[in-house]
Amino acid sequence: MRIGELSRETGVSVASIKYYLREGLLPAGELTSPNQARYGAAHVRRLRLIRALIDVGGLSIAGARDVLAAVDDETVSLYDALGRAQAAVMTRTDAVEDDATERAEKALAEMVERRGWITSERNPGWRTAVDVLATLERLGGERVAGLLDVYAEALEAVAPHEVSAVIDAGERERSVERMVTGIVLGGALIAALRGMAEQSVSARRFGPPPPDPAAPEESG
Amino acid sequence: MRIGELSRETGVSVASIKYYLREGLLPAGELTSPNQARYGAAHVRRLRLIRALIDVGGLSIAGARDVLAAVDDETVSLYDALGRAQAAVMTRTDAVEDDATERAEKALAEMVERRGWITSERNPGWRTAVDVLATLERLGGERVAGLLDVYAEALEAVAPHEVSAVIDAGERERSVERMVTGIVLGGALIAALRGMAEQSVSARRFGPPPPDPAAPEESG
Numbered sequence: 001m002r003i004g005e006l007s008r009e010t011g012v013s014v015a016s017i018k019y020y021l022r023e024g025l026l027p028a029g030e031l032t033s034p035n036q037a038r039y040g041a042a043h044v045r046r047l048r049l050i051r052a053l054i055d056v057g058g059l060s061i062a063g064a065r066d067v068l069a070a071v072d073d074e075t076v077s078l079y080d081a082l083g084r085a086q087a088a089v090m091t092r093t094d095a096v097e098d099d100a101t102e103r104a105e106k107a108l109a110e111m112v113e114r115r116g117w118i119t120s121e122r123n124p125g126w127r128t129a130v131d132v133l134a135t136l137e138r139l140g141g142e143r144v145a146g147l148l149d150v151y152a153e154a155l156e157a158v159a160p161h162e163v164s165a166v167i168d169a170g171e172r173e174r175s176v177e178r179m180v181t182g183i184v185l186g187g188a189l190i191a192a193l194r195g196m197a198e199q200s201v202s203a204r205r206f207g208p209p210p211p212d213p214a215a216p217e218e219s220g
Numbered sequence: 221m222r223i224g225e226l227s228r229e230t231g232v233s234v235a236s237i238k239y240y241l242r243e244g245l246l247p248a249g250e251l252t253s254p255n256q257a258r259y260g261a262a263h264v265r266r267l268r269l270i271r272a273l274i275d276v277g278g279l280s281i282a283g284a285r286d287v288l289a290a291v292d293d294e295t296v297s298l299y300d301a302l303g304r305a306q307a308a309v310m311t312r313t314d315a316v317e318d319d320a321t322e323r324a325e326k327a328l329a330e331m332v333e334r335r336g337w338i339t340s341e342r343n344p345g346w347r348t349a350v351d352v353l354a355t356l357e358r359l360g361g362e363r364v365a366g367l368l369d370v371y372a373e374a375l376e377a378v379a380p381h382e383v384s385a386v387i388d389a390g391e392r393e394r395s396v397e398r399m400v401t402g403i404v405l406g407g408a409l410i411a412a413l414r415g416m417a418e419q420s421v422s423a424r425r426f427g428p429p430p431p432d433p434a435a436p437e438e439s440g
Contacts, residue, residue: 048358048359052355052358052359055313055314056311056348056352058311079422082419083419086414086415086418089411089415090411091276091278093276094275117420118420118424119416119419119423123419124415125411125414125416125419126416128411129409129416132276132405132408132412133409135276136409139268139269139272139401141405143386143402144386144406147382147406147409150377150381151378151406151413154375154378155413155414157370157373157374157377158414159417159418159421162367162414162421163418163422163425164363165364165366167422174360178360181356181361181364182361182363183418185352185364186367186371188310188311188352189349189352189353189364190371190410190411190414191310191311191410192310192344192349192352193371194375194378194379194382194407195303195306195343196332196337196349197339197372197376197379198379198383199343200337201382201383202302203338206299
């Protein structure tokens with residue numbers, strides 16, 4: 001099909017399709033003339049995956065490019081692809097070397113040791129967790145930083161189910177696709193349910209929600 | 221202080237400061253001449269907060285603007301500010317009306333009913349959760365969508381601690397600031413620890429992580 005048909009089929013605008021082609025998220029179509037290309041079912045599927053990762057999963061273009069490269073590159077193992085998907089949903093931060101960072105590193109290392117987690121400073125989450133904890137301390141959010149073990153315990157309960165749900169033994173490309181989708185969208189689901197759970201707790205504690213929506217309503 | 225000093229004091233470039241001023245994230249300084257302004261301690265604190273929300277918390281400019289507006293607007297209640305912070309860390313999606321969406325709505329409503337959560341369709345998480353579940357179904361991620369109760373149970377355990385940690389009875393502006401910081405950075409901490417917990421589980425299940433790709437390869 002031509003690009004216009006690909007757009008109609010997926011509901012993604014031609015401008016967006018051209019952008020994804022330029023950014024290397026979507027493989028080029030088969031050239032049928034110097035300025036016309038033909039696209040197929042694989043492009044339809046890839047476009048749906050791109051939109052899911054970006055619109056629903058909240059990935060940046062760079063994050064989506066990185067996980068899609070893992071899907072396409074047969075030399076990337078399932079294990080590495082899992083790591084890429086995890087990294088894509090985390091914020092990347094610049095380390096600041098100060099006392100707050102030192103204390104955060106110590107708190108994180110002690111938590112990992114205490115809970116017997118098999119992970120290391122090489123996991124991208126390690127650096128992010130240290131920076132979040134240190135930033136919380138700098139901004140007066142020590143009580144949230146103090147929830148480290150509460151969060152760790154909850155994620156420890158969730159992780160075995162997640163790994164079971166995203167790992168499958170099928171054909172490589174589809175398996176990696178499904179894993180990446182599961183990890184990225186699972187993160188978005190956690191954020192959404194977290195807001196609902198917090199609303200429920202605060203409603204129980206402080207009374208029912210006021211008549212106005214708790215968050216600004218989406219405009220038209 | 222002048223803008224250059226504000227930049228040195230916070231480590232934020234003058235260009236970025238001007239961008240935040242234009243985007244309404246940072247209040248204007250006090251004009252001392254038609255093209256020179258003076259900034260104070262409140263600007264230093266606000267800049268640190270902006271960087272924490274964006275760089276560490278992963279908020280978009282629009283998301284940061286929305287939560288900072290809640291900090292500054294004294295008519296916004298703590299409850300509403302909590303909702304705004306929760307909404308800022310979620311992806312916003314466009315509803316697609318199809319069978320997958322209908323099934324997702326039903327699954328979510330049943331989970332909320334079963335667990336007795338005090339929340340409603342007005343919570344921004346509701347729409348996002350429905351769209352994530354429906355997208356997972358469309359892309360073959362039903363097994364991750366099936367973790368709805370696993371996620372809900374984990375967040376139910378976390379939410380009371382989070383609400384206690386972010387609510388405080390101090391002076392309004394600082395309280396809202398701390399709440400917003402806690403909710404946004406707490407979300408970033410969850411994402412980071414999730415990646416570490418998943419690595420730990422998969423290492424336990426499938427063997428230790430492969431050698432660091434950056435490290436020299438072992439011979440043989």
